[in-house]
Amino acid sequence: MLLAKGTPLWILSIPLSASICSVLGIIMELSFLMIIGIILLLLFLPVIAFFRDPERPTGAGVVSPADGKVTRVVRNGGWTEISIFMNIHDVHVNRAPWRGKIVAQEHIRGSFKPAFSKDSDRNERLRTVLRTERGDWEIVQIAGAVARRIVPYVEVGDTLEKGERFGMIRFGSRVDLRFRVPRGHSITVSEGDRVKAGTSSLAR
Template sequence: MHMFILRRMKLARGTSPWLIPVAALTAAAVAGSRRSRSWAMAAPLLAALTGMMLWFFRDPERQPAEGGVLCPADGVVQSMDPAPDGRTRVSIFMGPLNVHVNRAPCSGTVTTIEHIPGGHLPAFDKDSERNERVVWHVNTRLGDLEFIQIAGAVARRIVPYASVGETVRRGDRIGLIRFGSRVDVYLPPGLMPAVSLGQHVRAGRTPLA
């Protein structure tokens, strides 16, 4: 049964540097458990860690929902704040059990992708805006759409899937934040959020605006 599940489970791109060493160590522990008590004690813990990482890095297929702008991340709507330029910032907090693959909120052409080094505070901390992040700008039929992938205390690596000049469709996979973190979307002026504070949302499935 477990092997059947693993064969059907799709894993996110960019997980190999984390997953392969842990899986290899688990295999070594299982192989050495008959000869060593230390390996026998470590094997169940390593197997559990491997299982957790497989769950963290899952990448399920999803059919984009109908409508306008979509949520780019799985998680909980943490805040909705007006920006000085008339836009509305919607922040989605990603917990460690959420899918960590992010999706394009709207169709368009990627105009800029900027990696900004920074700290690694918990993503729910207001000062996490100073964390390491990747800022996206996409030229859409609604105008420029900005969204930001923010690394957290555990998530210390953001892996973009798209590149500047590439056309993305709403719901396309655009990147991965390893483990939990946060994604901010700046809705253009005139767009009202279709979500509420505390709402659980799914990337590519929940209408954002």
């Protein structure tokens, strides 16, 4: 299992600490050290799952930038806006929905309300503008109550291929995508659908 870029180094110290406690507990015949070692190992397994980054085939058409549940699909004046809510069980690495060049990034400070609440529109976020042959698309990574750290992998001037990793939100939250549907494509998702970053098609 691959670990996501931006995984905190302290997480990797957990299995080492668990091993040390267990070995010392056996050598010194101290059961409480062995218990601590077991607890640390049990904590490590779900935490490391949060930072997994599996290899995936790239899907057809416009692909989802995030794992999660589609909570909003709005068409407005030729533009389509799709929101995807990521829970703590989803992969937290975000992927480019289409090929393009990063022409702007803006870190907007804000609060840390639950990403599914109405107040989340004021949450901390990272706005990335992807210039494509269909105009400038906007991807917004939004921090939530648990996820308080957005980790970008790219900067202005970088070119992204469709399905390429461009960042992560630690412990999940929400990603909004605003884009123009390419010619010959139509929206293929509805509110309530589950999608996977880089694999599931939003339009094709």
